[in-house]
Amino acid sequence: MAVILEELERQALRLSTAERELLIHRLIVSLEGEPEDTPEAIAQAWDEEITRRVAHGMDTCRRSYVQASHKSSRRKKCLESVLAKKLKPTSIPYV
Numbered sequence: 387m388a389v390i391l392e393e394l395e396r397q398a399l400r401l402s403t404a405e406r407e408l409l410i411h412r413l414i415v416s417l418e419g420e421p422e423d424t425p426e427a428i429a430q431a432w433d434e435e436i437t438r439r440v441a442h443g444m445d446t447c448r449r450s451y452v453q454a455s456h457k458s459s460r461r462k463k464c465l466e467s468v469l470a471k472k473l474k475p476t477s478i479p480y481v
Contacts, residue, residue, distance in 0.1 A: 398409060421428065 398406060401409065423431070
């Protein structure tokens with residue numbers, strides 16, 4: 387069996403790029419079956435998924451930034467109150 391595989395590999399590597407692409411496609415289809423959608427539909431689905439992931443990532447970053455800004459603002463107010471009241475450091479609430 388190993389000898390047969392080595393010979394197949396040698397022959398496959400002699401094929402042109404287009405022929406190797408076709409061979410790869412046929413081998414994948416033999417394992418997984420034909421795709422359920424057209425290549426265009428699959429590409430469209432990937433475009434939509436990428437758009438969704440980018441939008442989600444941007445939204446997550448935006449929320450993180452707002453939360454960090456809010457925490458920074460709370461810390462600043464806390465520090466100002468400490469300085470104004472001259473509170474002991476042990477009485478500063480953790481923010």
